[in-house]
Amino acid sequence: MNLSESKDFLVSSASLKEVRTFSRETFEKVNLNQELKDELVLAIAEAAQNIVKHGYKGVQETSDRMEIKISLNEDELKIGFYDKGKPVVPGNVQHRKLDDIKPGGLGTFFIKQIMDEAVFKKDQQGWVNHLVLTKKI
């Protein structure tokens, strides 16, 4: 099955619910088990949260938007995230060690657990950051 859906959102924690709704509605069109759909929604929400939390760290309010594109080409799922926040240095994107129990630092870990790959692309296409999450499904 092939599918491509994209939507842009205001960069704000208040948009995260809308991000999940968009993701759920998109995955409703695909024949996947509910458990996997829930995981994918979590991965997308965590990546969007990272944009709000880290890409716009210190920014109280912005009119900037971020775009999320979900594409399925046969069995390859690609989820693109475009934003105009602070440039991400991929080497600095790390999750905390799991045995170091403290609040925070789990979002990236969840993404890596759920997806096969998370790569920041150089083809920003007018944006500052372009993250692509992929998974064979």
Place this chain on the structure above:
Amino acid sequence: MTYKVTEEGNIATVFLDGEIDMDVTEKAKEVILPLVNSGKEVHLNLKDVAYMDSSGISVLIESHQMALEKNTKVVVKEVSKSVLKVIMMAKLEQILNLG
């Protein structure tokens, strides 16, 4: 997210309702942490929480750690399957008190 708090003796039960994400974590902490800080045993009832992300997990960890400092405990109760999966993904099922 909405919530309800009931208290009986030294146990305060917080019934959370809705999805717990970054947008509501401050509100959740404002409800839970003062109860923990007061030394009460706090039960977090999550039966009406169908979604929780890493921000929600952080609230659980922070509550748990504050409870340890205050010589009390936070018990996480009636966890939905989807939230339990996130807790297990974070390998916290042995750390948090799941009741």
